[in-house]
Amino acid sequence: MAINKFIEEGILRPFKGKRIDDGCDLSLPLVVVNPRKGDIEVAASQSVTLVVWHDDAKECTLTLRLAPYARLSLTEVYASTKYASLVIEQAEGSECNATTVVLHGAHTAYETLLNGRHASFVMNAAVVATGFDHAQLSLVTRHNVADCKSNSTIKSIASGRAVAEFKGMVYVAQDAQRTDAKQLNRNIELGGGRVVSEPQLEIYADDVKCSHGSTVGQLDEQAIYYMRQRGISKESAERLMLEGFVGDVVAKCDIEPLADMLCEALQKRLNE
Secondary structure, eight states: OHHHHHHHTTSSEEOOOSEESTTSOOSSOEEEESOOEEEEEEOTTOEEEEEEEEOSSSOEEEEEEEOTTOEEEEEEEEOSOOEEEEEEEEOTTOEEEEEEEEOSSOEEEEEEEEOSTTOEEEEEEEEEEOTTOEEEEEEEEEEOSSSOEEEEEEEEEEOTTOEEEEEEEEEEOTTOTTEEEEEEEEEEEOTTOEEEEEEEEEEOOSSEEEEEEEEEEOOOHHHHHHHHTTTOOHHHHHHHHHHHHHHHHHTTOSOHHHHHHHHHHHHHHHTO
16 A cells, blocks of 8 residues: 555654544644545644545545634545545635545545635646546535635546546525635546536525636647657657646645655556
């Protein structure tokens, strides 16, 4: 298990509790490995870096609750094919910055509930589907009260006979005035790979700033030609472009050794 190396080297600290507060040793980022079902609360005004790591095939249901003014930096990695759901409940003034990397045909569902004013949620996700993978990521962001922000960017690559599927929903309740919500899904299809993208907005308030977008395309042939003119092979040029496309998502992970390992894992998957 790749994550064990980071635990043994003192880069990550295993966490098996239900509440992260002043009584926890937060000198290292925390990691939860292959959770099954449970709740984790981040105490008020607490700042936490948490990794959720999946490398088995067992179903997972997890709820993260952020108390008022809690700040969570979350990295979730799917290194195996599995079904998982994650609910994030955010109270007033809380902040969640999530980075998700899907390396195999996982089916993962996120639901974020912005239940307190001035809460903010940011997600950056990279999905790589190769061979016969069917990777699905769904994200529902619910703005239930006024003055909250959300911003999500989901990037997918599908190659071979794989399918990469994204289903997104931004919901804005009637009382959720002054909502600021953005959702973007960018995708690349290679060979016979197929992308399915379904971003949606459901808005019941008047004073809001909401946007969503979706793009599906191929690699930029002009950029590849430009690189080949400078002595880079076609295969290397394509690989560099793909690595750059999803690499900026991995760079959002603020645990540098983990980010480096994820970059290597993405490169390996893209070369399969």
